[in-house]
Every structure is written in C-alpha cells, then in structure tokens.
Amino acid sequence: MKIEFRKVPQTPKELQFDYNSVKIEGTFCKISQSLTKVEANLSGITDIDCCRCGKTDNITLDENLEFLICDGIFKGNETDDLVIEIENGVIDFDEIIESELQSIKSDYYLCEECSQENNLFEQEF
Numbered sequence: 840m841k842i843e844f845r846k847v848p849q850t851p852k853e854l855q856f857d858y859n860s861v862k863i864e865g866t867f868c869k870i871s872q873s874l875t876k877v878e879a880n881l882s883g884i885t886d887i888d889c890c891r892c893g894k895t896d897n898i899t900l901d902e903n904l905e906f907l908i909c910d911g912i913f914k915g916n917e918t919d920d921l922v923i924e925i926e927n928g929v930i931d932f933d934e935i936i937e938s939e940l941q942s943i944k945s946d947y948y949l950c951e952e953c954s955q956e957n958n959l960f961e962q963e964f
C-alpha cells in the first residue's frame with residue numbers, strides 16, 4: 840500500500856492492509872507539514888529462525904507500532920519516536936512493514952527445544 844505524503848489527511852485515517860500473512864490495522868495522520876504519525880498493530884504469523892539450531896518456526900505476532908514518517912530529511916528536535924524518512928514524497932507502507940518484520944526476525948530467538956535446553960543449562964549452574 841502506497842500513499843502520497845501530501846494526500847495524508849490531518850484527521851486520523853484508517854490504515855488497514857495485509858502484508859503476506861501479517862495484518863496491519865491502525866491509523867495515520869499528518870501532524871505537521873512534513874510529519875505523519877502512524878499508530879498500528881501488527882498481527883498474524885511470521886517465520887523466524889532459531890539462533891541456535893537454525894530451525895524455522897512460525898511465531899504469532901502482536902506488535903504495537905508507533906512511528907513518524909518524515910517527508911525528506913528529519914530536521915526536528917531529538918525525539919524518542921522512531922522517525923522514518925522518505926525521499927520521493929510517497930509513503931510505501933509495504934516497505935516499512937517489511938523492514939519492521941526484518942527487525943523482528945533479527946531479534947534473538949530460540950525454538951522451543953533450544954529454549955528448554957537453555958533452561959536446563961541455567962538450572963544446572
């Protein structure tokens with residue numbers, strides 16, 4: 840799903856689309872000339888590799904996302920919010936969700952077997 844930055848309304852607009860097996864639901868609205876605020880929930884299933892044995896598992900997602908999209912280079916004050924800068928005036932939600940999923944997948948993850956082994960290991964010492 841793509842939308843031109845200049846077409847983003849100032850009142851919260853419903854955001855709802857699917858990306859592969861993930862469902863994105865939330866709202867977005869323009870909060871200043873160059874900033875759009877997005878609040879969304881990611882739910883669904885994604886695959887993730889175990890950090891120890893490399894086995895691919897499916898995990899159920901339930902992630903709340905909140906971030907700002909800046910039209911161009913972000914020149915605002917320091918903020919705790921995640922700011923995503925876009926270059927060509929077009930917000931590509933698929934790309935944003937893809938990179939968010941990549942960051943979830945790169946988190947440390949152990950499959951059930953490995954995490955059980957891990958617990959045993961920790962109990963022994």
Ligand SMILES: [Zn+2]
Nearest residue numbers: 889892950953
């Ligand atoms: Zn494993």
